[in-house]
Amino acid sequence: MGLPDAYDELMALCDQLEKQQHDRRKLQSALRPSTLQALASAESPHELQESWQRLQANFGRLFSEHSDTNALKSLLLKLSMRGLLVHQEAGDTHAGTLLQQIANEKTRLIAAKKLKTSTAIPAPSDAELPYALPNGWTWARVVDLVDVGTGATPAKSEPAYYGGDTPWYTSSATNEKFALQPDTFITEKALAETNCKVFPAGSLIVAMYGQGKTRGQVSELVVAGATNQAIAALVFFESSKRTKRYLKYFFEKIYDEIRLQAEGGPQPNLSVGKIKEILVPVPPLEEQERIVARLDELIEQCNEWSAQLKRRDVLARQFAALSVAEITGVANERSKDVVVKAPQTELIAPLRLGPLPDVKDQAPLATLLARHQGEMSARDLWQRFGGEIDAFYAQLKTEVAHGWITEPPVAEVRAKPAETAGA
Numbered sequence: 001m002g003l004p005d006a007y008d009e010l011m012a013l014c015d016q017l018e019k020q021q022h023d024r025r026k027l028q029s030a031l032r033p034s035t036l037q038a039l040a041s042a043e044s045p046h047e048l049q050e051s052w053q054r055l056q057a058n059f060g061r062l063f064s065e066h067s068d069t070n071a072l073k074s075l076l077l078k079l080s081m082r083g084l085l086v087h088q089e090a091g092d093t094h095a096g097t098l099l100q101q102i103a104n105e106k107t108r109l110i111a112a113k114k115l116k117t118s119t120a121i122p123a124p125s126d127a128e129l130p131y132a133l134p135n136g137w138t139w140a141r142v143v144d145l146v147d148v149g150t151g152a153t154p155a156k157s158e159p160a161y162y163g164g165d166t167p168w169y170t171s172s173a174t175n176e177k178f179a180l181q182p183d184t185f186i187t188e189k190a191l192a193e194t195n196c197k198v199f200p201a202g203s204l205i206v207a208m209y210g211q212g213k214t215r216g217q218v219s220e221l222v223v224a225g226a227t228n229q230a231i232a233a234l235v236f237f238e239s240s241k242r243t244k245r246y247l248k249y250f251f252e253k254i255y256d257e258i259r260l261q262a263e264g265g266p267q268p269n270l271s272v273g274k275i276k277e278i279l280v281p282v283p284p285l286e287e288q289e290r291i292v293a294r295l296d297e298l299i300e301q302c303n304e305w306s307a308q309l310k311r312r313d314v315l316a317r318q319f320a321a322l323s324v325a326e327i328t329g330v331a332n333e334r335s336k337d338v339v340v341k342a343p344q345t346e347l348i349a350p351l352r353l354g355p356l357p358d359v360k361d362q363a364p365l366a367t368l369l370a371r372h373q374g375e376m377s378a379r380d381l382w383q384r385f386g387g388e389i390d391a392f393y394a395q396l397k398t399e400v401a402h403g404w405i406t407e408p409p410v411a412e413v414r415a416k417p418a419e420t421a422g423a
Contacts, residue, residue, distance in 0.1 A: 045087050048079065052298075069306045076298050077253035080291050081281050083134035085298075092284035095138045099282070101239040102145060109237075115147065124279055136284045143276035145243055146234040150208075150272050151227035152195035154186055161190035165360060166198060167225030171207035174217035174231070177386045179205060180364045186226060196226040201371075202241070204234040204248055208262075208270035215270065216259040218251035220244075222367045232275040246288040249295055250280055300383075350375050351396075357404045365395055366404035 042048035055072075079085050109115035124139055133139065142148060154161035154168075164187030173179040190196055199205075201224045207217045209230040227233055236244055251258075258278065262268035283291065353374035357363035368384050369376055376384075382392045399405045 042079070042084055045084060048084055067306075068309070069302045073299060073302050074253070076295065076302070077249060080295055081250060081253055082131065083137060083281075083283065083287075085294050086287065086290040088134050088136060088287060092136055092286040094136050095140075095282040095284050098239070098243070098285055099138065099140055099144055102237055105237045105239045106147075118143070121277055128279065130279065133281055134283075136287070138282050140280050140282050141276060142234065142247075142278045142280060145240050145247065145280065145282070146204075146236050148272055148276045149197065149199070149233050149235065150229055150231060151197060151199075151233070153228045154190040154194045154196060158190075161186055161194070164188060164190065166191065167223060167360075168196070169205065169221070169225050169227045169231060171210055171214050171217075171228070171230040173227075174205060174207040174214060174219040176219060178222050178364070178368065178384065179219045181223060181360075181362055181367075182225070185360060191226065195229075198224050198226050199233040199235055200224050202236065202244065204244065204251070206232045206234065206251060206270075206275060208232055208272070208275070215262060215268075216251075216255045218248060218255075220248065222364065222371070230269075232270070232272050234275075242285050243282075243288060245292045246283070247280065249292065254278070351378055351381055352406045354403045354406045357399075357402070361402070361404070363399050363402070363404045365392075365399050369405065 042051055076085070106115060110117055121141055121143060124141070129139055151168075156162075162184065164185050166186050166188075167182050168184045168186045169179060169182050170184075173182060186196060191198065199221060201221050203221045205219050205221060205227060207214045207230060209215060221233075234247070258270060258274075261274055262270050282288075351365075351369065353366055353369040356370060357366050365381060365385060368381060378396075381396075385392050385395070396405065400407055
């Protein structure tokens with residue numbers, strides 16, 4: 001067979017493969033929504049569990065790109081806010097009791113002049129309620145659960161406002177699930193002479209401005225700090241602290257919804273008033289904690305599936321580059337750089353907190369360890385860090401070098417089980 005004939009045959013095979021991939025993707029795009037609809041139509045946690053098991057068994061037929069799992073995450077969040085993710089328990093305390101405890105605490109704080117009186121927002125009318133809630137749940141506004149505030153931008157023309165000890169966050173801090181320490185710090189003078197105020201660690205922050213993906217994002221302050229006016233800060237009362245993880249998931253669920261509520265011209269914005277008025281389906285505290293635990297489990301599964309699909313895509317591209325180089329005898333730059341990866345491994349070693357860093361130090365990992373009794377596994381710390389694995393190890397190396405995290409002991413490295421090692 002001559003070279004032109006071989007070339008024509010190879011191109012024909014490529015065309016056939018491309019058509020097969022297109023047909024497969026088309027079939028997936030039709031099958032996946034019907035499977036997700038079965039999840040969405042579940043009327044009880046038991047039905048949901050059965051649908052979830054069917055999805056797990058057919059994952060390879062339904063998902064081919066890592067972004068495909070985004071719709072699944074979104075659906076899980078919606079189901080959780082309707083009371084379909086876990087069972088309701090007869091012994092749970094009605095959510096109305098929680099709201100009354102928060103209201104009582106707010107009254108005490110106002111009387112002690114530790115909390116400012118805010119304009120009352122009317123209770124939602126029946127017409128405003130989006131859907132019926134399970135027994136024991138109730139609707140509330142965000143302001144019924146937390147104190148909502150915002151900050152300001154100190155004048156850049158006043159150098160004395162900058163270079164202090166107080167972290168100052170902008171809306172870019174919401175790009176991560178836990179806000180990393182910012183580059184900018186402000187002074188006591190800025191806090192005294194502007195509308196900036198310090199919000200405590202553990203507060204949630206919601207981006208109100210931004211035309212891109214930023215507006216509507218939620219994050220959590222790891223250390224106390226001030227914000228600019230583009231952020232709404234949700235500060236928890238003692239009586240509402242246990243609602244934080246549920247409320248954080250709730251804001252992730254309504255990300256697209258609240259973006260549509262923005263107003264303005266070319267760059268529509270949200271407002272503190274709109275954040276305060278958002279309706280929240282509030283379960284009993286005990287059920288909130290069950291929902292959060294279940295979501296943690298299912299979202300981690302989705303993230304692992306997404307990571308597997310990413311790894312598969314990388315391997316497929318490497319294989320294609322090597323195959324072309326082998327057939328043609330011409331190696332492109334990509335095929336030259338392809339290396340055969342060793343079996344995936346996982347590091348079994350605890351990471352422990354050293355001396356606490358100063359508030360101005362860029363030490364997000366040490367800060368996370370401080371919030372978890374000073375010790376976590378490397379895997380758990382990476383997942384809470386929320387960044388790429390390479391960025392995590394670079395940050396870990398820096399913080400170990402500074403002594404904020406103690407030098408890990410000699411770690412045990414083992415191959416991951418075949419079913420979790422990825423494609």
